[in-house]
Amino acid sequence: MTDDRDRTDAHADTTSDDVRDAIDEARRILNSAQRITSFSGAGLSAESGVPTFRDKASGGLWAKYDPMQLASADGFADNPELVLEWYAMRRRALAAAAPNPAHRALAARADITHVTQNVDDLLERAGAKNVLHVHGRIDRDRCHRNCGYDTRIDLNNPPVGQTCPQCSAPLRPGVVWFGEMLPLDVWEAAEHACAMCDVLLVIGTSGVVYPAAGLIDLARSRSARIIVVNTQAADGGTDADLHLVGPAGRLVHDIVLGPSAD
Ligand code: OAD
Numbered sequence: 001m002t003d004d005r006d007r008t009d010a011h012a013d014t015t016s017d018d019v020r021d022a023i024d025e026a027r028r029i030l031n032s033a034q035r036i037t038s039f040s041g042a043g044l045s046a047e048s049g050v051p052t053f054r055d056k057a058s059g060g061l062w063a064k065y066d067p068m069q070l071a072s073a074d075g076f077a078d079n080p081e082l083v084l085e086w087y088a089m090r091r092r093a094l095a096a097a098a099p100n101p102a103h104r105a106l107a108a109r110a111d112i113t114h115v116t117q118n119v120d121d122l123l124e125r126a127g128a129k130n131v132l133h134v135h136g137r138i139d140r141d142r143c144h145r146n147c148g149y150d151t152r153i154d155l156n157n158p159p160v161g162q163t164c165p166q167c168s169a170p171l172r173p174g175v176v177w178f179g180e181m182l183p184l185d186v187w188e189a190a191e192h193a194c195a196m197c198d199v200l201l202v203i204g205t206s207g208v209v210y211p212a213a214g215l216i217d218l219a220r221s222r223s224a225r226i227i228v229v230n231t232q233a234a235d236g237g238t239d240a241d242l243h244l245v246g247p248a249g250r251l252v253h254d255i256v257l258g259p260s261a262d
Helices: 017-031 073-078 080-095 101-108 122-126 184-196 214-221 248-257
Strands: 008-011 036-040 112-116 131-133 136-143 150-152 171-175 199-203 225-230 242-245
Touching: 017 199, 017 225, 017 242, 017 248, 036 184, 036 214, 073 080, 080 136, 080 171, 101 122, 101 248, 112 184, 131 184, 184 214, 199 214, 199 248, 214 225, 225 248
Parallel strands: 008 242, 036 112, 036 199, 112 131, 199 225, 225 242
Antiparallel strands: 136 150, 136 171
């Protein structure tokens, strides 16, 4: 694949022939692939009611909250109660959310490896097996001193102010904060999945946070076809083969499983 490939854009706010053609083309590309990887961001879960980070109009988290105060080790050291209460709020909201048609369609294809920046468990709740969370998981707590302790938490009843049973350091959400390393084993598996795929389905990510966003470049450099699904034409990485503009719920369903009857 060369960098001067033609890109096709289709906007899904109509039921035009262009959109149907683009969905058909995306399906054709997927069905001819041996290895498919999805790479998702917050837009995948937006229709489940989970807020994105950078959508100002729809209440993106970083438009309302200071990430350095709430999602960094320094912020946690300054005010652990504030940080844990903020995660408790997000955890309870996630407990009340449910997978949307995009999660369910992706989960229905056992042959897709899912690399996600999302810390939610909606792909798993939809039944997906092969999910790599490069930014960690909000449904887990781990030792802040990194002694190795890591445990599942109850999203409905999030813990606040607990200490590690192994070393007594504070427990904190099992997510990657600003300035922290990504979990190495997960990252290496994600790199492998993106380097080896024939098609990378890039869903609902602004594609601006590195190193995760570099996985799109990695797949492209290994000649994978890149299909982007995003409500914004400018997001999700440039240089896609196919860019479908619209909500992931309907588009991902139709691309992955075929058009629904209605
Ligand atoms: P962003 O908030 O940066 O981007 C969300 C993307 O989803 C945007 O491109 C939107 O246009 C798109 N979008 C919104 N609703 C959509 C829908 N219904 N269907 C399709 N697309 C939709 O979120 P991420 O790209 O996931 O990091 O952000 C990457 C990382 O930045 C996150 O993992 C998080 C954050 O800081 C950590 O927590 C470490």
